[in-house]
Amino acid sequence: MSDPGQRLRSSLAADQAAMAQFSSSGEEFDSPIAMEALRATRVLHAANQDPFPRPGRIRVITIANQKGGVGKTTSTVNLGVALALYGLRVLVIDLDPQGNASTALGVEHSVGTPSIYDALVGDREMSEVVHPTSASPNLRCVPATIDLAGAEIELVSVVAREYRLRRAIEGYLQGLPEHERPDYVLIDCPPSLGLLTLNALVAGDEVLIPIQCEYYALEGLGQLLNNIELVRAHLNPGISVRSILLTMYDARTKLADQVADEVRNHFKDLVLPTVIPRNVRVSEAPGYGQSVVTYDPGSRGSTSYVDAAREIAERGVALTPLTDVRPGGARGAYPPPLPPRAFPDTDSATVDAGTVPAPSSEESSR
Template sequence: MTDPGERLRSSLAADQSASSGMADFDSPIAMEALRATRVLHAADQEPFPPPARIRIITIANQKGGVGKTTSTVNLGVALALYGLRTLVIDLDPQGNASTALGVDHTVGTPSIYDALVGDSTLTEVVHQTTASPHLLCVPATIDLAGAEIELVSVVAREHRLRRAIEGYIAALPPERRPHYVLIDCPPSLGLLTLNALVAGDEVLIPIQCEYYALEGLGQLLNNIDLVRQHLNPGIAVRTILLTMYDGRTKLADQVADEVRNHFGDVVLNAVIPRNVRVSEAPGYGQSVLTYDPGSRGSTSYVEAARELAHRGVNLPPIDSTSTPGAATRFAVADAAAPQNRQ
């Protein structure tokens, strides 16, 4: 089976060859194709820089259908293909992230449920993906649907995922520790999402470029503030990603402008457009980057991942005096030496 990274590089070479004669065409389509080729080619030539410390990013939004899972999968694949060790944790009982990464999540498969409710470690439930050797996934099975009820009586129930991640990282040798841990949350503000917010050091919020996407955002931000006050003082919204952008509508521009005006530099410059390839890819157990590397959806997620990676280069250390477990995480991150793509 062809390696996804090789497929991507082959596609880049083909796209570059095909677009070499487009420089003389002053049309939006030609210029867009040329820009997409250059973006992908630059990423292929220059691996993304490793972060200053391990980044544990919770991808959350209680509204469904805004691109949480899609963004988790494609950002994870982009980071991994361009040299950064990445772990995706599927915390949604639907298991869509597991499907998109080609990881089995049928009943009985070792999954995140066993680490949250049972006695398993993340090491025992982590699976290798087909997208990249640098990308691992902890799948979710339907058993996770009952985890919220089962966790109610568990001591320190909000910290189960945090402790599992810290134990996993501490047990790994420096050269195998992940640069990024991406946590895909369910479309709710229940105990699973709370575990993800307590486990993470930062939050990435995907926002659909439609009016309804802004409703309920205040509730999510209030919940994050409550978590910061009582459970995880280090959590912060560091990234907002605009998704499902339709340039044919004024509404998409209005929503994008409103989000940028309100949140400022937290919003990534990269915007994810509506693209049928993004929707088709999970049906083949793939991300859009491996399914159709030259598509607009693939280009946009590579841009977003690159921007995310560059923002992580100069991150300040976590304040270990105010955040439980932060000292352990920072020491682990210091030991993780930058590694180029193999």
């Protein structure tokens, strides 16, 4: 049995039966172990009865924030695994030279491994660099190797360098039968606003921004939003910020509440209702080549990412294929998008790239 999710579901079946037996006898489940087992059972068994809804079109989501350490890679991996375990086909593209997403998914990314570098700079098709993962049969990954660190320089002289990733993705989708195309393509960006991130913004239809619940995470957000608006105006008129995920929430401090409130007040419904708490299991999981969803499905980090993935999936149901929109009405600047993937409506809600509010007071402990 190679699927970790299936192994965990089987191992927790006995716990579920035991809890049902004790519950019928009138006993309470207020112990930490019992509650964690209950949460794990809900995470791993809900997919059998309540799978995530499929989106109205292929969703290419760029997960970006130029600040490091805010949870981009962690969110990419855990959202991808949650979507896959709950019945959706997912492709994760690791665009960070550090290769952390590849590590967390148990995908080899040493020097010489076919990777996203070969698709961006070399002459390989993306189908040649897509690898299976141990997390789920529905989840595949394009790893990143250290070679990607030099891609920024190598792409400078390349014609249409901003569209390299978009062309690679669309060529890959075009070569797949419709029933094998992913429902979600998640692009993990490096912590910068360089050419790699620019490629991800041009390739994506929407942006998900993880924001750490601390003051510093807000400082560079305005610059990121301005860059997204520039890409929208000149390179990809369909790109927009559709989701903001609050991460590393520490309930012990008032600052976390203040940052969360300020972000929700400013960005309204773009902010996902679920908040990702600080959880040691989230940090431990990559050491075992896993996501927290498969490493410890009963942890608060796991259940939070599953809830966030469900919210993202529910938002995608209403999306429908739309006409191709390009700067100046130009045609042939890059391969036409494939049905059902197309640019989102350019009139849809997007983020105001104005000043991002800051917390009103200093951090204090409760």
